[in-house]
Amino acid sequence: MIGKLDEALRFHETALSLRAQRQQLLASNIANADTPNYKARDVDFNAALGQALARAPGTAGPAQLARTQASHIPAGSATATSGGADVQYRTGQQNNIDGNSVDMDVERNQFADNALRYEASVTLIGAQIKNLLAAIQG
Template sequence: MSINFKNALGIHPDALNVRSKRSEILANNLANSDTPGFKARDLDFKGILQGEYENRQRMELSRTSQRHIPAEGVVMDSSLKFRIPHQPAIDGNTVETNIEQAEFAKNAMDFQSSFTFLNSRFTGLVKAMKEQG
């Protein structure tokens, strides 16, 4: 009997990848909290895991005149959104340090939860394989 890893592990391997990418984005927001004009960004985590962005990564450009410069397409990261601040700074920076730190901590806890789940699943799968062998 073969093991189907997709069924055994569920969405957790993908969640780890997305949460890792999100931690980089949140860390970048925190690193730029004093940069004038910097716009805080975040991932649409639910949308990514539901596969909403798989078919939207490319935007085809059309020409309305033969004199326009042809363009094949533009790759867009549509899963990355700008965060709307509660209190925007005068210098145009939208990073709110307390919110970014809270989101970073929550993301780290969610990452750890998925990692712990996967670890227990792998432990169970290894145990099942040893018992069959």
């Protein structure tokens, strides 16, 4: 019984975790809008969610990679992954003169969209839990 409940909520747990990580990346982009040579970063949410759900239940985090040389970047590095999601550089329409690729209009829209979808997921989870409690209590 507990396994079925866990499986039913696993999708939403994974989606909320990825949304939170994406929100951090978008906030970082906004915070670095005036930093010379900063490149805007983001994750492909659909691909990251698919990868996270494809992992076997009970496995936490990305697979560990072997570092054969000290100069290799660790797998947990913020530049390589964000909680298992591949971080990509956003290609902008036009870079600033200082090499910064942050477009504040795009970043604000993505930030608001991601926040709205996060809140919708939280509301949906709350409704599912309320339905489960109603079924249990009779």
